[in-house]
Amino acid sequence: MPYIVAIIAGLSGFLFGYDEGVIAGALSSLRQAFTFSPWLEGCMTAAVPFGALFGSLAGGWLADRCGRRGALILAGTLFSIGAVVSSLAWDAASLTAARLAIGLAIGLAAVAAPLYISENAPARHRGMLVSFYQLAITLGILGAYIAGYGFEGSWRTMFAIGMVPGVILAIAMATMHDTPRWLMLRGRETEAHGALIRNGLGAQAEAELEGIRRSIAATPATVRWSALFSRRVLPATTVAVGLFILQQLSGINAVIYYAPLVFHEAGFGSHGAQLLATIGIGVVNVAMTLVSMALIDRIGRRRMLYIGFAGAALSLAVIAGAAASNLPWLNAVAFASLLAYIAAFAISIGPLPWLMMSEIFPIDVRPLGMGLASIANWAFNALVVFAFPALLGMVGLTGVFAGFAIACLVGVIFTWALVPETTGASLEDIEARLSSGERLRDMTRVA
Template identity: 40%
Template sequence: MAASAKPRYLVYIVSAIAALSGLLFGFDTGIISGALLFIEKDFILSTELKELIVSSVLLGAMFGSLLGGHLTDRFGRRRLMLVIAGLFVFGTIIASMANQVSLILLGRLFIGVAIGIGSYTAPLYIAEISPFELRGALVSLNQFAITVGILCSYLINFTFANHSGSWRIMFGIGLIPALMLSIGMFFLPESPRWLIRQGAIDRAKKILQTLRNKPDVSEEVNYIQQSLQVKKASFKEIFSPTIRPVLFLGAILGFIQQATGINTIIYYAPTIFQMAGFQNIAGSILATVGIGIVNVLATVFAIFYLDKLGRRPLLLIGLLGMFFSLLGLSLAFTLHTDITRWIAMFCTFTYIISFAFSLGAILWLMIAEIFPLEIRGFAMGLAVFNCWLWNFIVSSTFLTLLNSVGPSQSFLIYAAMCVFSFVFCYYKTPETNGVTLEQIEQNIRNRMPLRAIGQPVMSETE
């Protein structure tokens, strides 16, 4: 029993350091919700320019997700994580020291590139170093770190709510986790699966022996090698009949995560709460701290239960919760009573809880599971690009949508998207709990239906 504690401890440490990328992801997407209220005091901002400041990170993330997919397959997961850390440091310095709006946009563009690469490189790295029975919980550490980053950004927003020029400090604090990631990644191993793909078998064995705390890892190595006994991947294979269904699944899951409205809440929470009746800036920002807290707690629930209850049940229950929460939020903005702000706050909290233990955790986990090793980095890059594309579309048009149709109709549109999402996930999303990445890959190459690719591989005698 004592022997099994050590590898779990080591794998958790490795995963936690890699998940600092997720913390920066959450911090740099959440900090803008409060910083924007102070940036507009120093600069003259139109509605379109406000949307651009928020969405400049997303433009960078789209570019990063496309650029990094090929690079992470060619140069390795660990090296890309080091590049990510450097981009976070560089972008944060530019944004926090900016004396004009264009420099804020430039700095956040670099941060966005880092987020775009890191949003799939970190969960991919963690998934590839994890034993299959812990994969769901360990990959979800990245989502947990994202929610912690968002909560930290909200607390920092509130702390500096009454300080002039505080948006510079808000941005600058992001240097701390960025430097921690830079230092930590120097001591972490490369993904053993990526090393085996490169032919570095002995090095991969040594890393697996350390991570698993056992001298014989030949079975796991053989399993990984068997998954590579296919022709070298090409651009054409990404869109081959074998891979196309899972690529479609990853793209639709990314679309669903954004089209159901999560980042309208994350990016514009103080604005929404001000519209609901929290008049002063400090009060509206304080209300968003509550969002950050329930986001973290619900993600902790997901970490503990993804490998026990499975992906599908949590995903479907979460989508139902999001649907009813958005209906309530829409209703709250039609009442115009003294309790409107409290109904809006309650429904926002239940929406965040439902999202956090479902789409929030499961998207990043599932896209790290469903693609064959030979094309995993590039295919994840395409799936994540689609996610960031819809994130950009939704967040960059939200204020315009609010001004055009009002908050009630806006949230009703997102509620309708939850209905579509539930139907799609019910019929198409597989249960990937309890099977290895290589088993999932074999099912994909056997052209099993999407919903069945998470089933254990049956031997010929069975």
């Protein structure tokens, strides 16, 4: 059952990835269909992360008030509406508004889906199951790149395809149960016990229920945003928000949104060659996310972050150096280094912030904490996406990718100084150790 939960909730990740990546293939034909000023093009492209910023603001509250399941049903509905309106857009402003609605759905789902999966997943498999959300994002990005190549010039078809998984998500979630922890928060203990049984805990269900009961009994009745900055919770807030800021400053969404432009700057001449190279990026993204899922519960969160940040920094530095030297084979070096960068990102920097934000917050502030972390994610996502074309014109490929490499080096230091090892620990155990005053950094591997 937990695998079915992860697959259905992961549909929101597929939509997230598809609606982020589809603009890469559609942008060329959109420029021919509509009159874009540089400012309007930037607003249209950044509408998804900008909308997601506001979706994240509401996501924690909705996931708490309506349930994780209810929030995902709403997200699926918004995805479907946004896809239909995007495909029927009559000018740049209507397309921007539709993509803003899609962004709201993405921001809402980005809080609710990892929360729904983590609160249903057994501790020993939580890393892999929550990482399924990131896998779904990469599959969505790859699907968008393939659609961009297969339907080149037909941007309406590209956008309309996004309606199908949105409808499936809304209908499928309507058939699912909510998480045991949310049900217990609402006093629905019998339903919570049934949910634990369906999640495969069997004889362990009663012990798990007792742990949830104790955790809830020890939490305040009302929670404010200010609680995220209390002495008890601030270490978790710092880690969750910091990892998302560093994830975005690594430059991933500059590559995802503007991959054909990056390849053009790197010397790929034809638009078809740029799209094919972009599909190669999508394939590596999916493949290495699968590798991450296989390893994440085995070798530990911290070690994975070291590998990801260090590998990404090295790959980005090579791209910056190659661009500065104007090598005649720049396109080959850039393509190989970008593949290495995507591999490092997908195995670590991509999935781990989503996983860790769903693990390290106490139950009373978990939806709000995940909402704040998602807000940081989308704010810096929108900033990088909006600023990338201008920065590329100002400092070139060398300067932009050197800046991304420096951010990844900061990620190595941040991991060493602040990030805990939560592999194998139950959510209740993580919360107890945080509440005891133990430094998160001092948490060691449980299993």
